[in-house]
Amino acid sequence: MKVENQKSYIKWRYFKQTIFFGVVRLSALIITAALIGILTYIFFHGFRAISWDFLTLPPTDSMTAGGIMPAIVGTLYLTIGAISVALPLGVVSAIYLTEYAKQGRWIRIIRIGVNCLAGVPSVVFGLFGLGFFVVFLKFGSSILAGSLTLGILILPTVIGASEEALKSVPQTFREASLALGVSKWSTIARIVLPSALPGILTGSILGVGRAAGETAPIMFTAAAFFTASLPKSIFDEVMALPYHIYVLATAGTHIEQTRSLQYGTVLVLVGLVLGIDLIAILIRSSMRRKKRW
Amino acid sequence: MTRHFREIIIRNLFACFAFFSVLILGLIVIFLFREGIPIFQQISVFKFIFGSAWYPTYDPPEYGIWPLIVGSLVVTFFACLIAVPLGVLSAIYISEIAPGAIKEYLKSIIELLAGLPSVVLGFFGMVIVAPWLQETFDLPTGLNIINASVMLAIMAIPTISSISEDAIYAVPREFKEASYALGATKYETIIKVIIPAALSGISTAVILGMARAIGETMVVLMVAGGAAAIPQSIFDSVRPMPASIAAEMGEAPFGSGHYHALFATGIVLFFVTLAFNLIADYFSNKFKEVGSGTL
Numbered sequence: 343m344k345v346e347n348q349k350s351y352i353k354w355r356y357f358k359q360t361i362f363f364g365v366v367r368l369s370a371l372i373i374t375a376a377l378i379g380i381l382t383y384i385f386f387h388g389f390r391a392i393s394w395d396f397l398t399l400p401p402t403d404s405m406t407a408g409g410i411m412p413a414i415v416g417t418l419y420l421t422i423g424a425i426s427v428a429l430p431l432g433v434v435s436a437i438y439l440t441e442y443a444k445q446g447r448w449i450r451i452i453r454i455g456v457n458c459l460a461g462v463p464s465v466v467f468g469l470f471g472l473g474f475f476v477v478f479l480k481f482g483s484s485i486l487a488g489s490l491t492l493g494i495l496i497l498p499t500v501i502g503a504s505e506e507a508l509k510s511v512p513q514t515f516r517e518a519s520l521a522l523g524v525s526k527w528s529t530i531a532r533i534v535l536p537s538a539l540p541g542i543l544t545g546s547i548l549g550v551g552r553a554a555g556e557t558a559p560i561m562f563t564a565a566a567f568f569t570a571s572l573p574k575s576i577f578d579e580v581m582a583l584p585y586h587i588y589v590l591a592t593a594g595t596h597i598e599q600t601r602s603l604q605y606g607t608v609l610v611l612v613g614l615v616l617g618i619d620l621i622a623i624l625i626r627s628s629m630r631r632k633k634r635w
Numbered sequence: 636m637t638r639h640f641r642e643i644i645i646r647n648l649f650a651c652f653a654f655f656s657v658l659i660l661g662l663i664v665i666f667l668f669r670e671g672i673p674i675f676q677q678i679s680v681f682k683f684i685f686g687s688a689w690y691p692t693y694d695p696p697e698y699g700i701w702p703l704i705v706g707s708l709v710v711t712f713f714a715c716l717i718a719v720p721l722g723v724l725s726a727i728y729i730s731e732i733a734p735g736a737i738k739e740y741l742k743s744i745i746e747l748l749a750g751l752p753s754v755v756l757g758f759f760g761m762v763i764v765a766p767w768l769q770e771t772f773d774l775p776t777g778l779n780i781i782n783a784s785v786m787l788a789i790m791a792i793p794t795i796s797s798i799s800e801d802a803i804y805a806v807p808r809e810f811k812e813a814s815y816a817l818g819a820t821k822y823e824t825i826i827k828v829i830i831p832a833a834l835s836g837i838s839t840a841v842i843l844g845m846a847r848a849i850g851e852t853m854v855v856l857m858v859a860g861g862a863a864a865i866p867q868s869i870f871d872s873v874r875p876m877p878a879s880i881a882a883e884m885g886e887a888p889f890g891s892g893h894y895h896a897l898f899a900t901g902i903v904l905f906f907v908t909l910a911f912n913l914i915a916d917y918f919s920n921k922f923k924e925v926g927s928g929t930l
Binding site: 355356358359362363365366367369370372373374376377380383384431434435437438439442443448451452454455456457458459460461462463464465466467468469470472473474477478494497498501525526527548551552554555556557558561562584585587588591592601604608611612615616618619620623627 | 638641642645646649650652653654655656657659660662663666667669670720721724725727728729732733739741743744745746747748750751752753754755756757758759761762763789792796820821822823825826843846847849850851852853856857877880881884885889897898901904905908909911912913915916
């Protein structure tokens, strides 16, 4: 009798486990389905709109026809600008945090600063960019103001990724170099940085992807509803893919009529951003396989 | 001696650069206040935050952001109701249950989900989810709390999942081994050993996920409907703080009361998310699992 009881108790325990595993698998499945569902839907509605003309012509007929070339170019400019702000600052910050800083109050402050910066809502970055770059520094709504705003937005991403990459370089590399009498800076520049470079790049690429897809920070700092020509200087406004989607989907007088343009633009943006992310993910996984230490 | 000197210069130079993030944070505060404070010459802080009417373009204008705050809290709450279980459970699946190949594959999926631009999710919610909701539930509009919450949940899941996963991964092996050695099933080990040990990390993940949801702009701008009123049901439209800022900043005349009120809304939003982040930081430091000796 006792043995019977025990058996059923064990059965019950495994039954609970089966149920739990089912629920857990289901949640993973829901997330996968959400991503695949969204991507498939966008792909099948978007690819019909995509043509050579769509990618290379400016919008025509008050944005109810034509292409999205100025928006692609604008997003490219803004993204390049953002990463040229964030990469040097981020890498140097990460070097300081991992290689030089000793534990202490200042480091704690810097870390909290980086963490909090990472948590600032993107629309607040937009407000800051408007108040500081556009109004106070008088850059106007421009590529420069937008790039700087996006640059500080992705700074925490770049710092985080670079720190992780630097930390993963084995301590013995540094010790061997220092034991040979090499100075700390040369050790960092010649030994640590080259070993950490792929990791830093991966993180930066992810930052680029983030910058390319953000809308709220550029709404008041760089993005134009429509520009007749391509920007000529960094003080010009630009069109940008995410803002273009927002404008076509909400502000136009022909929202239904331009649906296919909207799908096409969404597909281009998603392709661009996820393509960038995918490259980073692939680099990282091939790096892990090839790792020599 | 010169080499020593150079080292000192580099060290201090790098320290300055590292301080840049803190500097930016300070500048953000300064410039939000610079542009936001003037509104409080027209209206008291209390009336601004708890005033129940947001009619910034009326004459005389009314700048009460309470409906916007409620809007933000409501969509964040419902988004978390969806995102927390999905995020934490998927983290458990990835770190404890999934076989190697599926694990890597799922991690990439979650990373790609994190990379999906918010304007795309907003678009998806507007074009697909809204008409479906409207027809199925026979509503006046599909742009409402429930739609915004689902879309926000999709944005918050990657944050919650990846940080929880790190926390679960950091639980020392000995804990699991001890549990198995006592005859516990895998389920019992996960529920009674791993989750309690990772709880501080999971809490951090949830708080950061909430911060992400409350600050997210494009989704709530496009799918929350935009009604600046206290909602009565989950099928009502709301106008969360970020949506209000993004939608109105373009039309608010520079230097007007409306302009300053939007910056002041930004101040509120900034401090709410800052509080979330500091709490998360406190959790992750206070209850840090340093090794197997901590429990």
